[in-house]
Amino acid sequence: MTTVAKVIQNKLGQEIYTISPSATVLKAITLMANKGIGAVVVTENSKMVGILSERDYTRKIALMQRTSDHTTVGEIMTEKVISVTRNHTVEECLGLMTDRHLRHLPVLDGDTLIGFISIGDLVKATMEDQKKLIEQLQQYISG
Numbered sequence: 001m002t003t004v005a006k007v008i009q010n011k012l013g014q015e016i017y018t019i020s021p022s023a024t025v026l027k028a029i030t031l032m033a034n035k036g037i038g039a040v041v042v043t044e045n046s047k048m049v050g051i052l053s054e055r056d057y058t059r060k061i062a063l064m065q066r067t068s069d070h071t072t073v074g075e076i077m078t079e080k081v082i083s084v085t086r087n088h089t090v091e092e093c094l095g096l097m098t099d100r101h102l103r104h105l106p107v108l109d110g111d112t113l114i115g116f117i118s119i120g121d122l123v124k125a126t127m128e129d130q131k132k133l134i135e136q137l138q139q140y141i142s143g
Contacts, residue, residue, distance in 0.1 A: 002125045004093060004107055005086035008115040010125070016116045018043040021050065021074030025061055028052050028073050039104040041116060042077045048106055048113050050077035055103075083108045086115070090125045093117065 018041045019028050028040055032054065042050035052073050060076035061068055083106040084093055093105055097119055107115035 001089040001091050002129055003086065004084055004088045004090070004115070004117065007090065007117055007121050007125050008086065008107060011115070011117075011121065016041060016113060018113075019052065019073055020044060021072060021077060023073050024069055025052075025057065025066075025071045025073055025076060026068035029054075029057055029068060038118070039116075041106055041113060042073055043113070047111055048081065048083070048108070050074070050079045051081050051104065051106065052077045053104065081106060084117075085109065090122050090129070094119070094122050094126070097122070 017031060017035055017037060019031060021042050021044055032038065032040055039051055039053035041048055042052055050073075056076050056078055057068075060066070061071060066076075082096065082100060082102065084096070086107060086109065096102065097105065103119050105117050106113055107117060
């Protein structure tokens with residue numbers, strides 16, 4: 001099974017977008033909209049302190065009638081972030097995401113953020129694994 005290390009390697013060149021907890025939510029959602037991403041890692045002094053997702057915005061701004069330009073990221077971010085390491089398998093990550101209803105996982109090496117994977121990244125990796133398995137089985141059958 002493919003590991004997170006391989007998924008990150010396949011995403012090489014894709015930037016990990018971060019934002020400060022003191023930034024406004026408007027700045028964060030503008031960043032997400034401009035980059036076409038659904039979540040951003042919140043960092044302070046180069047350390048991950050949270051994550052802000054579209055789901056956070058919907059539940060904590062829109063539904064609570066707050067304003068994006070007067071609320072900071074730190075006020076609405078998810079602080080207890082579940083993360084993985086490069087040694088986790090795609091299967092483990094998909095299970096974690098399914099069980100915890102997550103769409104994004106930061107990848108850490110100790111305290112250092114080294115990647116950020118989405119459920120889409122993991123589905124793509126799973127499809128590639130299945131394609132390779134089918135090709136191997138076809139070669140085996142046809143001799």
